Amino acid sequence: MKKTLTILLITAIFLGSFSMFTLAQDSDDVIKLADSNWPGLRGKNAIVKYILDNVGYKVERTTATDPMLRQGIIQGDMDIYLGTWMPSLKESRMKNQDKQHLVTKNMHTGSLGMAVPKYVAEQGVDSLADLHKYADKFDKKLYVGPSGWVYDGMLRKAQEDNTYNLKDWELVSSSPAALWSQLDKAINEKKWIVWAGWKPHWMNTVYDMVYLDDPKTIFGNKYSWVETITRKGFPEEHPEVTTFLKNFIITSETQSLLSYEIGQNEKDVDKFAEKWVKDNIYKVDSFLSLVEAPNGEPAIDILRKNIGMDK
Incomplete structure (x- = not known):
């Protein structure tokens, strides 16, 4: 009987120690x-x-x-x-x-899409379909943020299909900080630039910007x-x-x-x-x-x- 009680006691101590060890691990x-x-x-x-x-x-x-x-x-x-x-x-x-x-x-x-400064939109650019008509003014560049991000893949697919005649345009990838620097410089100099924008984000408060229509829905649902x-x-x-x-x-x-x-x-x-x-x-x-x-x-x-x- 004593032997049985001893075994049970040792087992209980072992199980208790194991439980404490498990809790400590967790x-x-x-x-x-x-x-x-x-x-x-x-x-x-x-x-x-x-x-x-x-x-x-x-x-x-x-x-x-x-x-x-x-x-x-x-x-x-x-x-x-x-x-x-x-x-x-x-x-x-x-x-x-x-x-x-x-x-x-x-x-x-939220929402996402390509955007331009308001002064560019006022010159007749209100859709992605308008970009190719002003390719030289945009220097055929789309500023898309970090490489591998959602815009990068969607626009590369659009280029493969030559959607909106964007096949020959350059996708400029950069860190967010570099993107804002490029954007600040272009807007301060009143240059034409088109970039990846999204809401919510502070850019919508800081910049006077317009999102471009996407009639062929390369970005899917804009919302x-x-x-x-x-x-x-x-x-x-x-x-x-x-x-x-x-x-x-x-x-x-x-x-x-x-x-x-x-x-x-x-x-x-x-x-x-x-x-x-x-x-x-x-x-x-x-x-x-x-x-x-x-x-x-x-x-x-x-x-x-x-x-x-x-x-």
Whole structure:
């Protein structure tokens, strides 16, 4: 009998130790956010990181280009990506839907397309179909932002089909900072330029610009939205974080604010995230509705306590 009790006691201690070891492993898990140089995405990631950090999770951001980040989700190297612009990336997402998990739309009512300064539009350019008529004035260049981004692929396909007679035009790829520099220079000198534009973004506030019609719909539906995706298996491993991500939905106005303050005003992204959370704590309450912290307590209570905003 004593031998049996001893065996049971040892087994219980072993199982208890194993459970504690497993919990320690879980608490040490680092959640990896896919980040980029886009100020709107950087802002969203900073807010998500600030909230999760103060709820009790360990979070880190990895910065890369959009194609690399999406590939990181597919390969399981990244956990969360808040920057899937749709419907422009629909084909890619559908192709890899068994390798990733769609959580929600985190921003609605966006749009994308090619844009020109208002002074160019006033000269008779209001559609992509008009570009070839003024090819020399545009120096046959389309400024499309980072290589591999959605515009790059769509315009290359349009060139293959010679849509809008763009076959011989040069696609000028660059970092976002370089794109704004090129744009500033051209507008200051009243030169003709056509570039990749989208809403929400601070450019729509800073520049007097006009979006060109796309009658052949090379960009698909001009209205867009942004989706949150995770790697396969993440929702099962982190159900509480996934509930938070389902709730994390912002307006296009908030997205524009993030983009403007971080991209144009060059505010520190983490300090801005902290201020935004504290200024919008009741909105954050809704983000954390029915979400438990790693210690089992309501996540919003832990967050409020850790940031000095106890009810």
